[in-house]
Amino acid sequence: MCGIYxxxxxxxxxxxxxxxxxxxxxxxxxxxxxxxxxxSFGHLRLSIIDLDQRSNQPYLFEDFTIVFNGEIYxxxxxxxxxxxxxxxxxxxxxxxxxxxxxxxxxxxxxxxLNGMFAFxxxxxxxxxxxxxxxxxxxxxxYYYWKDGxxxxxxxxxxxxxxxxxxxxEAVSIFLDCGYVPSPxxxxxxxxxxxxxxxxxxxxxxxxxxxxxxxxxxxVETLKLSYEDAKENLHDLLKDAVKIRMQSDxxxxxxxxxxxxxxxxxxxxxxxxxxxxxTFTIGFDDPKYDESKIAGKFxxxxxxxxxxxxxxxxxxxxxxxxxxKVFDEPFADSSALPxxxxxxxxxxxxxxxxxxxxxxxxxxxxxxxxxxxRFESFARIPYSMRRFLAFFYHENLFKYRADGINxxxxxxxxxxxxxxxxxxxxxLQVKKRxxxxxxxxxxxxxASTSIQRMADLNIKLWLENDSNVKVxxxxxxxxxxxxxxxxxxxxxxxxxxLPVSFRYGNGxxxxxxxxxxxxxxxxxxxxxxxxxxxxxLGKWIKEDLKSEIEAELNDAxxxxxxxxxxxxxxxxxxxxxxxxxxxxxxIWKLYILARWLKEFNLKF
Numbered sequence: 052m053c054g055i056y057x058x059x060x061x062x063x064x065x066x067x068x069x070x071x072x073x074x075x076x077x078x079x080x081x082x083x084x085x086x087x088x089x090x091s092f093g094h095l096r097l098s099i100i101d102l103d104q105r106s107n108q109p110y111l112f113e114d115f116t117i118v119f120n121g122e123i124y125x126x127x128x129x130x131x132x133x134x135x136x137x138x139x140x141x142x143x144x145x146x147x148x149x150x151x152x153x154x155x156x157x158x159x160x161x162x163x164l165n166g167m168f169a170f171x172x173x174x175x176x177x178x179x180x181x182x183x184x185x186x187x188x189x190x191x192x193y194y195y196w197k198d199g200x201x202x203x204x205x206x207x208x209x210x211x212x213x214x215x216x217x218x219x220e221a222v223s224i225f226l227d228c229g230y231v232p233s234p235x236x237x238x239x240x241x242x243x244x245x246x247x248x249x250x251x252x253x254x255x256x257x258x259x260x261x262x263x264x265x266x267x268x269x270v271e272t273l274k275l276s277y278e279d280a281k282e283n284l285h286d287l288l289k290d291a292v293k294i295r296m297q298s299d300x301x302x303x304x305x306x307x308x309x310x311x312x313x314x315x316x317x318x319x320x321x322x323x324x325x326x327x328x329t330f331t332i333g334f335d336d337p338k339y340d341e342s343k344i345a346g347k348f349x350x351x352x353x354x355x356x357x358x359x360x361x362x363x364x365x366x367x368x369x370x371x372x373x374x375k376v377f378d379e380p381f382a383d384s385s386a387l388p389x390x391x392x393x394x395x396x397x398x399x400x401x402x403x404x405x406x407x408x409x410x411x412x413x414x415x416x417x418x419x420x421x422x423x424r425f426e427s428f429a430r431i432p433y434s435m436r437r438f439l440a441f442f443y444h445e446n447l448f449k450y451r452a453d454g455i456n457x458x459x460x461x462x463x464x465x466x467x468x469x470x471x472x473x474x475x476x477x478l479q480v481k482k483r484x485x486x487x488x489x490x491x492x493x494x495x496x497a498s499t500s501i502q503r504m505a506d507l508n509i510k511l512w513l514e515n516d517s518n519v520k521v522x523x524x525x526x527x528x529x530x531x532x533x534x535x536x537x538x539x540x541x542x543x544x545x546x547x548l549p550v551s552f553r554y555g556n557g558x559x560x561x562x563x564x565x566x567x568x569x570x571x572x573x574x575x576x577x578x579x580x581x582x583x584x585x586x587l588g589k590w591i592k593e594d595l596k597s598e599i600e601a602e603l604n605d606a607x608x609x610x611x612x613x614x615x616x617x618x619x620x621x622x623x624x625x626x627x628x629x630x631x632x633x634x635x636x637i638w639k640l641y642i643l644a645r646w647l648k649e650f651n652l653k654f
Contacts, residue, residue, distance in 0.1 A: 053078045053108070054526075055118040056093035056209060057171050057180070058202040059254065067091050070209035076376065077120075077205060077526045085109045087116055088175055094118045095205075097529055099402060102299050106144035114176045117150045120205050121168035121190045122533070124294040129163060153181065161249055161264050165294070165538065169244075171203055180252040186265040186539045187408075188233065188246030188514040191522055195241045199257030207378035208650075210241050217654055219612040222643075223483040226614060227473045229382035229639050232515035235486065237379045237646075246514050265539065267496045267506050273547045277562075280552055285566050287544055291535035292318045295404060303328030303400040305392065305532075306348055306356070307583075308341030310560060310567050310576055311406025311415070313348045315535055317570035319404055320352045329354040330396045330403065332388060335362045339584055344576070351571050359395050363594065366391060366585055370645070376527040380646040382639040383516050385583035389524035397528040407521055408536030411513045412545035413563050414505060414554040418471045422504055425467045433462055464500035471504070472511050478636055480615045501550050509542070588634035592627055599637060602644040610654045611643070 054077035056070060064084060071082055071093045078095025081104070085092045094108035099122065110117050123129070126145035129152055134140070138151050145166075152160040153172050158181065167189035172181045182203065184192045195202040195210050202210055216239045221231045233243035244250055247265035252258075273280070296302060296319060304316040306329040320327050329349050333342025342358050349356035369390040377386070396403050410416050431439075436459045461467050461475065473487070490511050497503045518537075525532040535541070545553065548562070555561040567576060591599060603623070608616045619640065622633040647653065 053097055053120040054095035054205040055108075055120045055169065055171060056202075056204045057090060057118055057173070058200075059090050060200050060202055061089070062091055064091075067093050070204070071095055073208050074204075074206045074376075076529055079529050081107050083108050085111075085116070087173065088178075090173060090180075092116060092118050092173075097401070097531060098300070099531055100144055100297065100299055103142070106142045106146055108146060110146050110150060112147070112150045113154065114174055115150050115154060116173045116175075117146060117153075117170060119146050119149055119168065119170035121166055121170070121185065122531070123149060123164050123166040123168060124297065124538075125163075125165040129160075158183075158249055158251075158262070158264075165540070167533070167537070169205065178254040180254065181249065182244060182252070183249040183264075184244045184246055186247045187509070187518065187537050187542070189518050189522065189534070189537055191519070192244040193236060193241055194244060194250075196259060197240045199254075201252055201259075207236060207238065207241065211238060211650055211652075215239070215241075215652065217647075217652055219654070220483060220486065222611065222654070223479050223613045224486055225380055225382075225643065226478045226611075226639065228511075228515075229635060230516050230519065231379050232486075232490075232511060234489070267510065267546065269496055270543075270547050272549055277552055280548055281562055281565055284541075284544060284548075284562060285569075287538070287541055288314070288535060288566070289318055289322075291538035291541055292404065293322060295533040295535055296322065298402045300402060301328070301400040302402040302404070303330055303396065304354070304404040305329070305396070305406070306331050306345045306354070307406070308344035308348075308578075309406060309409075310563055311409030311536060313352075313406070313571060313576060314409075314563060314567045315404050315406050316348065316354060317352045317567065318535075320354050321570070326353055326355040328399055329356045330392065330399075331356070331358045332392045332395065333358060333360045334366075334388075334585070335360055336586060339586060344578065347575055348571060351575065357395070357399065359391075361388070361391055363586075363590060367590065367594065369394075372527055374642070374645045374649045377519070377523045380639075380643045381516075381519065381523075382635065382642045383520055384585055384587045384634075384638060386520050386524055388583045388585060389520055390527060393525045393528040393530045393532075397530050401529070402531045402533065403525070405521065405532050405534045406536060407517060407532075407534040408513065408542070409560065409563060411505060411508045411517075412536060412542050412553075413560040414501065414550070415560045415563075416508070419501060419504065419554060419559060420557070421471070422464060422467060422501060425461070426464055426500065429461075429464070429467075436460065465503060468500070468504040468507050472507060478615055478619055478639075479613045481613060483613065497546070499550055501554065502546065506546075587638060588626070588632050591634060591637055592629065595641075596627065599641050603637075603640050607644050608640070611640070612654055614640075 054074050078097045080098040081096040083094040092109040108118050123145040126148040130148045161183045168185045169190040169192040193204050193207050218239045221235050221237045231237050233245045248261050248263050250261045306312050306316045331342050331345040333340040366387045369387045373386050496506050521532050552562050625631045626633040
């Protein structure tokens with residue numbers, strides 16, 4: 052896990068190293084810098100594989116120079132293939148495999164890779180810069196592009212300067228989503244390379260071209276028995292865990308009260324000759340505490356378990372870190388406990404396995420239940436629902452009538468899925484949805500409404516919220532997190548399974564639960580999952596109230612582009628009075644205000 056940087060802008064060495072220093076937490080073990088043909092290369096290294104300095108970056112081979120962030124889990128197989136083609140190797144790192152693989156196969160090396168990665172390779176003879184990002188966007192990739200000048204980095208902060216302008220379109224998107232999805236960024240002329248894409252910059256013609264090498268394509272449902280599907284998936288998951296356990300430093304596993312992290316931890320323990328380290332954080336509020344069930348899991352699988360109980364002050368103390376390391380406004384409040392978990396984990400290990408990605412592929416979220424309920428509700432003719440919306444809004448429903456009103460007006464299952472991720476209500480004065488066209492194409496990727504929602508869940512929320520949260524929260528404390536459920540083979544296999552194998556008789560993640568029962572009795576894990584939730588709504592009304600009122604003052608609110616100030620103020624008052632819950636909207640604006648201060652920016 053590292054940080055990369057490359058630019059053809061004429062910065063001095065001290066300017067580049069200063070930029071790297073601003074995100075130094077991504078790679079505390081070495082800072083590398085080289086300038087070749089007027090192009091500056093920078094790299095921050097967190098040593099995981101081949102700890103020798105010979106694997107430091109930027110790494111050169113013949114006419115090629117690489118900076119690389121991530122891990123290639125199948126690099127040994129690719130290395131052997133290259134050896135058979137006559138290549139020799141000086142290191143045991145995946146970086147050397149990647150650069151030599153690119154020399155041999157060019158852009159065709161990318162589909163061969165199984166891993167999480169963002170890398171740049173410069174070829175001085177052709178004067179091209181080749182860039183690629185992993186299939187699901189586990190590793191970040193930001194780039195500035197204007198008039199043939201480019202600047203690429205793992206995070207946004209080094210690309211922000213005194214001339215940077217906040218993108219009003221991105222602010223509008225953030226007001227709905229609570230994050231800024233690819234290919235957008237919060238800064239004008241700075242973009243994210245979409246997951247599953249590579250980009251070629253031609254320095255001679257001063258042009259760039261993006262190509263999609265992987266996506267959620269239409270698939271045919273596999274015709275196999277449930278038992279065969281379970282066995283095949285189990286084998287896939289075991290291999291996904293096995294290749295993610297390769298490390299030259301200490302490795303552990305996150306363990307919550309959920310089935311995904313429990314299964315990953317159980318499989319990794321089964322493969323280990325000694326007890327693995329597992330980590331859980333609990334909360335002093337029992338409504339949000341999963342530490343007891345996680346402790347039971349650890350006892351059953353035989354791991355060396357470390358449990359830390361946190362309180363409100365511990366979580367709120369992470370707010371400055373959240374604003375500092377996430378670079379863009381990011382309003383998923385589960386980032387706070389994620390930061391806490393990584394701060395504790397770093398004391399013991401450098402690499403941690405996680406269960407992230409299981410809910411998306413195996414239909415674990417509550418909104419899949421809600422979609423089923425909506426489909427029953429949608430049998431009422433749309434014209435009648437529109438009438439009910441008016442009647443309900445004006446006469447019957449006292450609180451959150453705006454949301455109910457919007458829900459009643461929702462036409463279809465696909466519109467419901469869209470509303471789930473963008474909100475059925477909006478804080479925008481003028482709804483800006485043009486950006487969503489990038490994601491609309493995934494409506495065609497599956498024949499069932501629940502799979503279309505799952506695909507949107509992956510492309511919009513997983514790639515732009517969950518994966519961002521995991522990367523920034525772990526990197527803030529120089530921890531590398533690896534997620535077996537994000538192995539593209541697992542994702543592809545899950546999409547080919549009948550929905551009933553994953554969501555059967557109202558049971559979410561059915562096939563995952565049945566595999567887990569081979570390690571942990573179902574009676575132990577068969578209970579509601581709480582997730583990384585915190586009582587943020589309560590904190591906003593109490594300890595955070597005065598700070599929120601100060602940050603979200605009239606001057607700030609009136610400056611936010613496209614914000615319906617009157618509507619927001621009413622929501623804030625309603626929340627403070629305890630009549631309704633507008634936690635997410637208040638938190639979004641609060642984080643936006645803190646972000647502007649952190650980066651000394653204005654609208």
